[in-house]
Amino acid sequence: MSESIETSGDPTRLHSDRLMDGVRVVELCDGGAGRVSAAFACKLLADFGADVIKVEPPQGDASRRGGPFSSDSPSAETSATFLQYNTSKRGVTLEIGTALGFRVLESLLDSADVFLTDLSRADWPAALIASVQRRGESQGLLVVAVTPFGLEGPDADVVASPLTVAHASGGAHNLVNAFSTEFGGALPLPAHTFEADAGMAAAVAVLAALHERRSSGVGQLIDVAEIEAIATLDRVDHSIQVNGPAMGGPRDARDGMIESKDGFTVLVTGQAHQWRSMLELLGDPAWAFDAEGEPRPRTEVAKESKQAIREWVGDRSKAAVYHATQAEGVPTGPVLTPTEVLASAQEEARGFFAPIAHPVAGTLRYPGYSARFAELRLSRGPAPTLGQHNGEILGPLLAALPGGWTVALGRRAGAL
Numbered sequence: 256m257s258e259s260i261e262t263s264g265d266p267t268r269l270h271s272d273r274l275m276d277g278v279r280v281v282e283l284c285d286g287g288a289g290r291v292s293a294a295f296a297c298k299l300l301a302d303f304g305a306d307v308i309k310v311e312p313p314q315g316d317a318s319r320r321g322g323p324f325s326s327d328s329p330s331a332e333t334s335a336t337f338l339q340y341n342t343s344k345r346g347v348t349l350e351i352g353t354a355l356g357f358r359v360l361e362s363l364l365d366s367a368d369v370f371l372t373d374l375s376r377a378d379w380p381a382a383l384i385a386s387v388q389r390r391g392e393s394q395g396l397l398v399v400a401v402t403p404f405g406l407e408g409p410d411a412d413v414v415a416s417p418l419t420v421a422h423a424s425g426g427a428h429n430l431v432n433a434f435s436t437e438f439g440g441a442l443p444l445p446a447h448t449f450e451a452d453a454g455m456a457a458a459v460a461v462l463a464a465l466h467e468r469r470s471s472g473v474g475q476l477i478d479v480a481e482i483e484a485i486a487t488l489d490r491v492d493h494s495i496q497v498n499g500p501a502m503g504g505p506r507d508a509r510d511g512m513i514e515s516k517d518g519f520t521v522l523v524t525g526q527a528h529q530w531r532s533m534l535e536l537l538g539d540p541a542w543a544f545d546a547e548g549e550p551r552p553r554t555e556v557a558k559e560s561k562q563a564i565r566e567w568v569g570d571r572s573k574a575a576v577y578h579a580t581q582a583e584g585v586p587t588g589p590v591l592t593p594t595e596v597l598a599s600a601q602e603e604a605r606g607f608f609a610p611i612a613h614p615v616a617g618t619l620r621y622p623g624y625s626a627r628f629a630e631l632r633l634s635r636g637p638a639p640t641l642g643q644h645n646g647e648i649l650g651p652l653l654a655a656l657p658g659g660w661t662v663a664l665g666r667r668a669g670a671l
Contacts, residue, residue: 273303273304273305273633274303274304274628274631274633275300275303275304275305276304278300278304278305278306278368278369278465279305279306279307279308279366279367279368279369280297280300280301280305280306280307280308280367280368280369280370280371280461281308281310281360281363281364281367281369281370281371282294282297282307282308282309282310282344282371282372283310283351283360283370283371283372283373283374284297284309284316284371284372284373285312285316285317285373285374286316286317286318286319286321286337286373287317289317289318289321289416289417289447290373290403290416290417290450291318291336291340291447291450291454292373292401292447292450292451292452292453292454292457292481292484293371293372293373293399293401293454293457294309294316294318294340294341294373294454295340295447295450295451295453295454295455295458296371296399296401296453296454296455296457296458296461297309297341297344297371297458298339298340298341298342298343298344298454299454299455299458300369300458300461301342301343301344302342302343302624302633302635303633304633305369306345307343307344307345308344308345308346308347308363308367308644308648309341309344309345309346309347309639310347310348310349310351310360310363311346311347311348311349311641311642312348312349312350313348313349313350313642313666313669313671315331315348315641316337316341318334318336318337318340319331319332319334319337319641320334321334321336321337322334322335322336323335323336325338325616325617325619326616326617330615331641332613332614332615332616332640332641333615333616336447337638338613338616338619338621338637338638339621339622339638340447340638341638341639342611342621342635342636342637342638343635343636344638344639345639345643345644345647345648346638346639346640346641346642346643346644347363347642347644347645347648347649347671348641348642348645348671349649349670349671350669350670350671351380351383352380353668353669353670355656355660355665355668355670356665356670356671357380357382357383358656359649359652359653359656359665359670359671360383361386362652362655362656363648363652364386364387364390364396365390365394367390367396368395368396368397368465369396369397369398369399369461369465370387370390370396370397370398370399371399371401371457371461372399372400372401373400373401373402374400374402375402375411375412375414376402376406376411376412377412390474391473391474391475391476392473392474394474395468395472395473395474396474397461397464397465397468397474397475397477398474398475398476398477399457399460399461399476399477399479400476400477400478400479401453401454401457401479401481402479402480402481403415403419403420403480403481403482404480404481404482405478405479405480405483406478407478417447417449417450420449420450420481420482420485421449421485424449424481424482424483424485424486449481449485450481452484452485452488453479453481453484453485455484456479456484456487457477457479457484460477460479461477464477512590513564513565513568513569514565514568514569515568515569515571515572515573515576515589516569516570516571516572516573517572517573518573518589518590518592519573519589519590520568520573520576520577520587520588520589520590521587521588521589521590522564522568522576522580522585522586522587523585523586523587524585524586528584529584529585529586530550530553531550532580532583532584532585533564533580533583533585534550535583536567536579536580536583536585537563537564537567540559540563542556542559543556543559543560573589573590574589576589577589597620605627606623607622607623608620608621608622608623609621609623609635611635611636611637612637613637613638614637614640615640616637621635642671645662645671646662649662649665649671650662653665
């Protein structure tokens with residue numbers, strides 16, 4: 256099958272390396288409380304070719320101050336969180352609370368297709384609301400608000416963090432079941448997992464709205480509530496927990512995360528033929544068969560099978576378990592550490608992790624695109640340094656304003 260599928264494409268048909276060429280996005284995100292869902296939405300758009308202009312306050316986005324850092328000297332330019340969630344963007348600084356800063360923001364919006372922000376409802380200045388509404392009608396501006404609970408409802412103004420959003424959405428229920436007794440308290444998934452869900456939802460909504468605008472010519476407000484974006488994904492395990500323990504016995508007997516000699520392996524034998532193959536790997540133990548030699552129902556041998564599988568897996572490395580079970584058609588996979596993921600032969604073959612050079616953080620390997628396009632060669636750039644494009648972007652806008660403004664004068668006035 257693989258030999259009949261061509262993924263390399265025909266170079267003579269390449270027409271652009273920017274899927275979203277011609278689309279301009281103005282991003283106004285604070286990144287406070289560790290929230291990066293809105294920034295991730297803009298990263299996706301930027302990586303696919305949209306011209307995303309990230310507007311930060313003069314002191315920088317809050318995510319610049321969050322670790323881990325790419326060097327032993329933490330700085331606003333070496334936060335791994337900021338570097339990852341802001342690739343391919345251009346960056347400017349504006350203090351929109353000043354008259355000059357707000358005028359420059361309005362000038363930016365004059366040429367924008369999308370305005371995407373994580374400002375809560377209470378933080379929207381009245382002048383900004385009027386400005387984006389006017390541009391929605393006159394130039395088809397799409398206004399995207401990504402907030403924990405949405406812009407409407409009794410919780411719209413509730414202050415939230417990724418931890419509270421994860422649990423308010425129900426998405427972290429599995430963690431409570433699995434770990435709360437051992438560790439205590441409410442646990443979040445690591446690495447902004449749920450915020451990435453909300454960011455993808457916002458990016459997809461932007462694509463749909465841009466498509467709709469082709470026919471209508473008008474803009475609209477897109478209200479993305481992080482808790483709803485997470486809840487719509489509704490992980491499979493949720494239904495198992497809600498429906499009670501009916502599946503618990505046999506599921507626990509043969510499936511799940513099991514400790515190997517050098518880590519953990521996830522093993523699944525949900526179908527009859529997979530279970531039969533697993534029994535062969537176990538050496539066809541007598542307890543697994545009835546007097547006629549037929550496999551006994553799995554619920555009857557739950558205790559024995561659980562013990563046998565754990566011993567079999569525990570005596571082997573993750574790699575040995577993986578290759579042995581895969582050869583017999585039993586779905587398994589090793590639980591990889593970040594270092595092991597980076598060293599994965601599969602991802603190396605596909606070129607998933609690619610180097611990006613940053614002027615301060617240096618050259619680092621970043622996760623690649625979630626999809627490959629046979630006829631396109633997409634390329635990404637680094638996250639912007641603080642105010643990196645002030646001269647390039649804001650200089651002409653300031654010069655067009657009355658008063659002879661320059662970037663230097665705007666900075667001294669506290670607007671940049």
